[in-house]
Amino acid sequence: MAKIISKYFIAWVPSEKLCDQVHQLKLNLKDTFGLKYALKSPPHITLKMPFNWNEAKEDILLEKLKGYAKNLKAFSIQFDGFGRFGKRVIFVKVNENKDLIALQSNLTTFCKKELKLVSELSDRNYHPHMTIAFKDIKENEFDLYWKVISTSPIQAKEDFGSISLLKRKEGKWGVINRIDFMF
Template identity: 30%
Template sequence: MFFIGICPPHPLEKRIHGIKEEFRQKYGVKGGFRSKAHITLQMPFNLAINKEEQFISALNYMLAGKRTFKIELKDFGNFEPRVIFINVDENRELDSLQKSVEHLMKKFQVFNSTHKNNGFTPHITVAFRDLKKPTFSKIWNEVKDRDFKESFRANAITVFKHNGNSWDIFSKN
C-alpha cells in the first residue's frame, strides 16, 4: 500500500506532532502517529512491486518543471464524527497538482483519488481512526475556536509505503 502527500517542513511538522502528542496524553488517541504530518494528494492504493520504479519515474516526469507554491494552514476542521484536522486554505496550485496526480494514477489503473467521491478537501489530520464519538466531541470543543496559522512552501511530493504498522517514506520527489 502507498499514498502520496505533501509534508510540511520539519519545524512545522514538529509543531503538528506536538498537537498529536497533546491529544495522545489527554485522550489516549494515537492514530494520528501512523504517518508524518501531510496533506494527502492520493489516498492509499495498491501498486504491484514490478510497477514501483515505473510509477516513481512517471511521477518525477510529471513534476518536472512544476514550481513551488505557498500553502497556508488556518485553524481546525473535522469530518464528523471521527477526524479532526488542520485546515488548508483554498489554493489553486494545490488543486491543480492534485488533479495532475489523479490523472497519473488513472494511467496506473488507480481510481480512488478521493474519499467516497467527496472531492479533494486538503487538510492535515491530527486525530482519527481510534477517535471515538465522545472523545471526538471533547477534542473538537477544545480546538474549534483555537487559533492556528502557519504557511510553508510546497517543494516536494512524498510517496509513503505501509510497512505493516505505519507509513514510511518511500520516495521524496
C-alpha cells in the same frame, strides 16, 4: 519469487518545523485522550489515497512520479486553525488554494492514465487538510477533544514544492522518496 503487493500513497509533507508542530498536536491528543491512530503517519496533505502496488515495480512508480513532477511549479500554502469532518476527523485547515486543487486534479488524471489506478470518490471531492485525529475518535467524547484542540492556535505558511511517496511498513507509513519540483 512471489509477488509482494504493498500499500503506497502520494502526499505533500511539510517542513520539519511544521511537522514537529503538528506531531506535537497528535501527541497531545494521545497523551490526553489516548488517540493514537494518526501517529501511524507523518503530518501530510494526502494527494492520492492509499493504493496497492507491486513492490518489484516500485522503481517504475518512482520514475513515473519524477516524470510527472519535473514540470511542476512550486507555490505557497497557508494553514489556519482546525476543522473537522463531522465527529470522526479533526484536522489542521488548509486555506483555499487553487494551485493545490489543480495539482491534485492533474495528479488524479495522471494516476488513472499512467499508473492505471482507480479514480476514487476522495479524488473527485478533494478537501485538502492535515489530519491530527481519526479512526479511534469516540463520537460521544468528540466535543471534549474539539474543546481541547481548538485552544491550540496554529498558523503557518509553507512552500509546496515537492510530493512524497509513502509506503506502509509494519503498520506505519513512512516517506520513501521526496520528489522536488523543478521550478
